[in-house]
Amino acid sequence: xxxxRKMGRNxxxxxxxxxxxxxxxxxxxxxxxxxxxxxxxxxxxxxxxxILHALDKLEKSKYITKMDCMKSFHHNGAKLNSxxxxxxxxxxxxxx
Numbered sequence: 001x002x003x004x005r006k007m008g009r010n011x012x013x014x015x016x017x018x019x020x021x022x023x024x025x026x027x028x029x030x031x032x033x034x035x036x037x038x039x040x041x042x043x044x045x046x047x048x049x050x051i052l053h054a055l056d057k058l059e060k061s062k063y064i065t066k067m068d069c070m071k072s073f074h075h076n077g078a079k080l081n082s083x084x085x086x087x088x089x090x091x092x093x094x095x096x
Contacts, residue, residue: 018088032088 019031078086087096
């Protein structure tokens with residue numbers, strides 16, 4: 001829960017849906033259930049690049065890095081007009 005305090009800006013919200021996920025090792029992660037947003041967003045035709053296209057781009061690369069997949073959501077920014085849709089509320093406050 002400490003990472004939420006560090007990450008979020010505490011503000012007023014209209015609607016939020018918190019979900020607490022508990023892993024088998026006892027650690028917890030607070031998540032937002034944003035499935036309702038699917039009704040208002042346009043799906044990408046190919047949200048993940050096809051493997052052959054990705055491998056073609058890597059063919060002449062000098063350096064290859066990997067992204068931290070476990071916390072990658074927190075590293076990716078959102079457009080300012082989308083932030084209000086990605087708010088999470090919990091007993092410690094409201095974060096976006």
